Amino acid sequence: MDLLLQLLWNGIVTGSLIALVALGLTLIYGVGGFLQFAHGELVAVGAYSFMVSHKYWGWPVVPALLLTLGVTLLVGLLIERVFFRPLRDRDALIPLVVSIGLSIGIQALILIGFGAGILTISDGAAPNMALLSGHLLATPVQIIALVTSLLLMLGLQSFLTYTRPGKMLRAVSSNRSLASMFGLSADSAMRWIFGIGTVLAAVAGVFLGYEQNLEPTMGVQIGIMAFAALILGAVGSVPGAIVGAYIIGILQSLLVGYGVIPSGFTAAIPFVVLILMLLVKPAGLFGTRFTAIRH
């Protein structure tokens, strides 16, 4: 019972971080109409900037976090402006290939800057706190990560539902040409989406860096999990991405924790889920249109 509880908890924390990344992906797909393979790299940019400012330069957490958000946001917006805006009206496969190139390029830059080794943000293991009269062990970072992610998800949902820019994004997403007739520009929608997605990814990066390790491939690893979550939920759907992310996080934690799957094969779980889902119900759990299937 304690094991189940512990595994569920770990899965929920991981799922929240996956959800932060998947939300960015789903928004970019919803508005831009393409899959941004390099989105996971922004997680890595966030994690490495936080490590540099917090650990190497010794900045306190809050300024380091602000710097991290700033740097990552800059990178995210630059990527949108330089690489994706000029390609907006091209075949959706072209931005996908460009984003794969970006992913490899950013990984190579991290390798050149920091080497292939595994780095950490916090030295030494964080103390565990016993919750629920000792049945559950959790680190403070896990709790902060969970609360922050939930707040961000709630915030995003209310932003999209109630605010003016949020409504603009939904309008552009549901019908770009109609929205443009009402003076809503797709350019500014894409800027908003990349900005929001990048901030979410940077936050996920900081927590991932604290919870696990930093390595050049960390962006691809979380990015792929987010892709699986996205396809599981329904590409382009916000609740779908969140539910998909928790399913992937919890499934991975349970399957490995109970020894159903040897731990070496953990990395394959999201892909297996992704491929199975594409075969069984490509529109996703929350999807209605079968856009994934050719006519």
Added chain:
Amino acid sequence: MLEYLLSLAILMTIWSLLTQSYNLSFGLTGLFNLGHIIFYGMGAYTAAILSTQFGSPFLLNLLLGALIAGAFAAVLGLLTLRLSGHYLAIATLGAAMIAIVVATNWISLTNGPMGIRGISQPSILGVEFSSSWAVLALYLVIVIACQWVLWRLFRSPFGRLQRAIAHDEIAAKGLGKDTFRSQVWSLTLSAAFAAVAGGLYAHYRLFLDPSIFALPEIIFLLLMLIVGGQGSFSGAIGGTVIVLLLGEVPRFVGFPDALIGPARNLLYAALLISCMFFAPRGVVWLFTRRRASI
């Protein structure tokens, strides 16, 4: 220096076959398959395992690799080819990521990250091809034969049907063609040739580890095809030569050894992105100003 040039020539020979096989499914039929490296890796692992465990002969290894990868591709194709554009891309990319996990963790078969050592050198009917010159000559003969078969395929009614499917699948269906079946065939054949290239690689390098399935390899292959122009027969060969030569540049401009790999990946990423921006039909096409075709 001569040994280095020879090894580069052998790699070009092997990769030209791999790129051409990719050109069949991706270029000609227009399947956005990002998992082609799986078939190459399967061919390489089949040859490595057969050679080290059973000591089976070189040509048989190539043939069995092609059969296994072809059968696997047929199953994969039946399962995934109904998916459209980017879903197919993500599903096949996912399959490649599973391949690297399996190759790393199925230790009893693949020896995991330690890799397989002691693969035999190529030999036919007791004749050993041990010097680099001999290997290059042998590989050139095999690859030219395979390229010739592929060229015939490109020019055959089968090839024309593939091009029609890439161009307008619904129209091809309207003419009563079973497009799904032809796509599965295209993937199967392209996988079989990729596996031959993989077998050649294993018998040349004599060592094999799971990095053969890694993401940079996928980009590398995609880049060769895109530089050459999708669907262009000569372009696939030209693209392979250009990209492999460019990849040697970081070695000569004084990068430290540890940085050659990342510098090369960075170069390839930049090239891939530039191609998508300025020459999505291939660099070769830029110069001929003709729609890429054979």
